[in-house]
Amino acid sequence: MDTDVYSTEIKIDFSTDLSYLLRFVFLKIFLLENLGYNKRTEAGRGEEKMNRFTIGICQLRVEEDKKKNIEKAERMIREAVHQGSQVVVLPEMFQCPYENKYFPLYAEEYPGETTTFLSRLAQELKIYLIGGSIPERAGDILYNTSYIFDGKGQCIGRHRKMHLFDIDIEGGIRFKESDTLGYGGEVTVVDTEYCKIGVAICYDMRFPELMRLMALEGAVVMIVPAAFNLTTGPAHWDILIKARALDNQVYFVAASPARNMDASYHAYGHSAIANPWGEIVAQAHEEEMILYGEIDLDKVKKIRKELPLLKHRRIDLYDVIKK
Numbered sequence: 443m444d445t446d447v448y449s450t451e452i453k454i455d456f457s458t459d460l461s462y463l464l465r466f467v468f469l470k471i472f473l474l475e476n477l478g479y480n481k482r483t484e485a486g487r488g489e490e491k492m493n494r495f496t497i498g499i500c501q502l503r504v505e506e507d508k509k510k511n512i513e514k515a516e517r518m519i520r521e522a523v524h525q526g527s528q529v530v531v532l533p534e535m536f537q538c539p540y541e542n543k544y545f546p547l548y549a550e551e552y553p554g555e556t557t558t559f560l561s562r563l564a565q566e567l568k569i570y571l572i573g574g575s576i577p578e579r580a581g582d583i584l585y586n587t588s589y590i591f592d593g594k595g596q597c598i599g600r601h602r603k604m605h606l607f608d609i610d611i612e613g614g615i616r617f618k619e620s621d622t623l624g625y626g627g628e629v630t631v632v633d634t635e636y637c638k639i640g641v642a643i644c645y646d647m648r649f650p651e652l653m654r655l656m657a658l659e660g661a662v663v664m665i666v667p668a669a670f671n672l673t674t675g676p677a678h679w680d681i682l683i684k685a686r687a688l689d690n691q692v693y694f695v696a697a698s699p700a701r702n703m704d705a706s707y708h709a710y711g712h713s714a715i716a717n718p719w720g721e722i723v724a725q726a727h728e729e730e731m732i733l734y735g736e737i738d739l740d741k742v743k744k745i746r747k748e749l750p751l752l753k754h755r756r757i758d759l760y761d762v763i764k765k
């Protein structure tokens with residue numbers, strides 16, 4: 443009798459456990475699918491965690507031929523994706539030589555030849571494409587503008603360079619962007635399936651207030667198409683990349699054109715990625731190449747938890763605000 447009761451109880455418990463087990467397994471699969479863990483990326487290149495992705499920076503050599511520059515950008519973007527990049531970045535003025543006299547000649551309204559090309563390629567390759575920058579024509583004004591596209595080919599953001607490069611360094615470089623370009627006025631942070639990404643252009647990266655505003659808007663990766671030169675590049679480029687990564691505890695990605703000694707402006711090259719600990723984890727030299735780097739969003743979380751700089755700000759005493 444006892445044995446029967448005992449064995450009956452075991453049967454009942456066993457079937458109940460099995461049913462709980464099955465329910466637990468189904469619930470877990472449902473949650474994993476719906477919360478995004480193990481979800482396929484837009485590009486569908488296999489099982490990948492959403493908290494890691496590969497960035498490819500196309501450090502292309504810009505020439506005095508818009509069509510050739512665009513064709514080269516296409517070849518490099520395709521190669522970057524072939525090598526596993528989910529986010530691809532082009533440099534500042536990637537289809538136009540960096541010189542005031544060329545900006546009006548290469549400028550385009552939106553949508554135009556270059557932005558249509560970027561959108562089409564982003565859609566075909568199912569990637570996020572940070573389209574460097576181009577001279578944008580908006581009515582009578584030209585801007586130095588970066589367009590950002592998602593894997594559906596939609597433009598998810600546009601940054602007009604906010605700080606114009608008007609400098610005159612004795613024995614070094616003189617440049618006055620404001621001779622031809624107008625000032626942008628917006629902080630640009632785009633939402634992606636991975637994280638929020640802040641986008642700024644070149645000289646903008648010297649202004650910690652703008653970078654902090656992007657961090658406060660949630661950016662954990664900052665991407666800056668840029669074109670430093672042979673005066674300020676060796677002196678400041680690496681330091682700024684590390685400093686901006688460190689102040690905001692973000693991945694900081696700076697994309698330069700390759701150096702072209704036949705052009706009037708000699709780009710520094712040295713595209714780089716710094717991690718939130720302020721270390722440069724990938725860096726190019728000056729020649730044309732694609733630079734790759736891994737972004738690990740767990741690392742941002744870990745460093746921000748261990749060293750909570752953003753939380754320790756004394757916003758009772760000071761603040762950085764967007765006007």
Ligand SMILES: NC(=O)CCC(=O)C(=O)O
Nearest residue numbers: 607644645669670671674
């Ligand atoms: N294109 C630029 O904004 C150049 C910025 C630069 O070289 C710098 O030193 O800052």
